Amino acid sequence: MSAEPAAAGYSIRARLLLGAALVLLAFMAGAGVAVQRAHADSVRDAHYARLQSTVYLLLARAELDAAGALQMPGEFAEPRLSLPQSGLYAGVYNGLQREQWRSPSSLGLQPPLRQDGVETGQWRNELLAQGGRNYLAVSYAVRWAVGRQAVPLVLSVVEDSAAFDREIATFSRTLWAWLGGAGVLLLLAQLLLLRWGLAPLGRVSAEIGRIESGAQHRIEGSYPTEISGLTDGLNALILQERARQERQKEALSFLAHSLKTPLAVLRNALQQPAQLPAAVEQQVARMDEIVQHQLGRARAGGASRFAPPVQVAPVLARVRDALAKVYAEKSLAFTADCPAGLSWRIDEGDLFEILGNLMDNAAKWAKHRVAASAERTREGLVLRVDDDGPGFTDTESVLQMHVRMDERVPGHGVGLAIVSDLVASHHGRLTLSRGPLGGGRVEIVLPLA
Incomplete structure (x- = not known):
C-alpha cells in the first residue's frame, strides 16, 4: 500500500528527465571511453613510428x-x-x-x-x-x-x-570536461523540450480543474494529435454523464408530475367508497405504467463510444424465443435475420429494451407473422421489425405515452414511447411505415457513437 503513493508521486517530466539523464550518461561514458582509447592508440602508434625512425637513423650510422x-x-x-x-x-x-x-x-x-x-x-x-x-x-x-x-x-x-602519459592525461581532462559540459547543456535542453512538449498536458489538467469547479463545461482547447484523442474522449464522457444526469433529473421530475393526477383521483375516490376499488385498480395500473416508462428513460445508457461491443444476433434470438412462448396461443411465426458476427457498441440493456418493446408491440397486432432483422450499413446499425397486422394509422401520436391504436388490444401504450426515448438518447432515427408483410414496419437507425 505504501509503494503506490510513492510511485504515483513521480511526474512524467521527472521520469523522462531521469531516463534521458541515464541514457545520456551511458552514451557519454561509452563515447568518452571509446574516444579516449582511440586517441591513446593513435598517440602510441605515433610514438612508435618516431622511435622506428630513430632505429633507421642508427642503422644508417x-x-x-x-x-x-x-x-x-x-x-x-x-x-x-x-x-x-x-x-x-x-x-x-x-x-x-x-x-x-x-x-x-x-x-x-x-x-x-x-x-x-x-x-x-x-x-x-x-x-x-x-x-x-x-x-x-x-x-x-x-x-x-x-x-x-x-x-x-x-x-x-x-x-x-x-x-606520452602527460599527453594522454591532458587529452583525457579536456575530453571529459567537454563531454561533461555538453551533457549538462543537453540535459538543460532536454528539460526545456520536456516543458514545451508536456505543456499541453498541463493545459488539459488546468481545464479539467476548471470543469470540476464549474468555470467551464467541456475541454475547449486545441491540442496536438497525440492528446486530441484523450480530450475528445473526456469530452464524450462528460457529455454522456451530463446527459445521463439530465435524463435522471427529467425522469424524476416527470414522475413526480405524472403521479399527481392518479393520486388526486385516488384522493377523490376516498369520498365515494363504492367507486374506490375500481378507481384504485385503474389508477394503480396507470401509476405502474408511469413508473415503468420513467425508469426506462432514466436507466437508458445512451450513445457511448466506450460501451463494449454487444453481439446483436444472440439478443435478437433471446427476445424472439421469449415472445414465442408469451404469444404461444396466437401461434405466431417469429423470424430473426441477423449476421452471426454483427456487433455494436451499445448498452446491452438498451438493446434488449428496444428489440423487446418493438417485437412485443408487433406481436400484439400481428395476425400470423412477426419478422425482425438487423444489419450494418453506412448509416449505422439498422433494426427493422415487421408484422402482418393493420399497420399504423397515426405515426405521430402512437409514439406518445398511453396512446394505443386500438383500446381493445391489451397493453399500456408505453412501449413505443420508451423505444422513441431510447433511440433519441442514442441520437438515432425511428421511422414508422407500412412493411412488406402488409402491416406495420418500425425501422431504427443507430449511428456510430
Whole structure:
C-alpha cells in the first residue's frame, strides 16, 4: 500500500528527465571511453613510428670493421641521443662480438634495451618497465654481411613514457570536461523540450480543474494529435454523464408530475367508497405504467463510444424465443435475420429494451407473422421489425405515452414511447411505415457513437 503513493508521486517530466539523464550518461561514458582509447592508440602508434625512425637513423650510422666489431659515431641528428638522461635512449647489440653499444643519453641509467628475442627483419613494439619507470620500446633485428659472415645486430630505442602519459592525461581532462559540459547543456535542453512538449498536458489538467469547479463545461482547447484523442474522449464522457444526469433529473421530475393526477383521483375516490376499488385498480395500473416508462428513460445508457461491443444476433434470438412462448396461443411465426458476427457498441440493456418493446408491440397486432432483422450499413446499425397486422394509422401520436391504436388490444401504450426515448438518447432515427408483410414496419437507425 505504501509503494503506490510513492510511485504515483513521480511526474512524467521527472521520469523522462531521469531516463534521458541515464541514457545520456551511458552514451557519454561509452563515447568518452571509446574516444579516449582511440586517441591513446593513435598517440602510441605515433610514438612508435618516431622511435622506428630513430632505429633507421642508427642503422644508417652504424659501421662494422673487418673483424665484425661495431663502430658508432659520437653524435647523431637526434640531439636527445647525446644528452644524458634526456628520456630517449638507444642501443645496438652485436651478437658476433657479444658487445652492447649504448647512446650517451643512457649515462647513469640502465634502460631496458633488448639483446635478443627479436626475429630478423621484424619489428617489436612494446611497453616495458624498469627501475620504477615505464618505457615505450622499439626493437629491430638485422644480419650485417661482413666478408663471408653475417653479423646479427639488434637495434633498440626506448623512450620514457612520461611525455606520452602527460599527453594522454591532458587529452583525457579536456575530453571529459567537454563531454561533461555538453551533457549538462543537453540535459538543460532536454528539460526545456520536456516543458514545451508536456505543456499541453498541463493545459488539459488546468481545464479539467476548471470543469470540476464549474468555470467551464467541456475541454475547449486545441491540442496536438497525440492528446486530441484523450480530450475528445473526456469530452464524450462528460457529455454522456451530463446527459445521463439530465435524463435522471427529467425522469424524476416527470414522475413526480405524472403521479399527481392518479393520486388526486385516488384522493377523490376516498369520498365515494363504492367507486374506490375500481378507481384504485385503474389508477394503480396507470401509476405502474408511469413508473415503468420513467425508469426506462432514466436507466437508458445512451450513445457511448466506450460501451463494449454487444453481439446483436444472440439478443435478437433471446427476445424472439421469449415472445414465442408469451404469444404461444396466437401461434405466431417469429423470424430473426441477423449476421452471426454483427456487433455494436451499445448498452446491452438498451438493446434488449428496444428489440423487446418493438417485437412485443408487433406481436400484439400481428395476425400470423412477426419478422425482425438487423444489419450494418453506412448509416449505422439498422433494426427493422415487421408484422402482418393493420399497420399504423397515426405515426405521430402512437409514439406518445398511453396512446394505443386500438383500446381493445391489451397493453399500456408505453412501449413505443420508451423505444422513441431510447433511440433519441442514442441520437438515432425511428421511422414508422407500412412493411412488406402488409402491416406495420418500425425501422431504427443507430449511428456510430
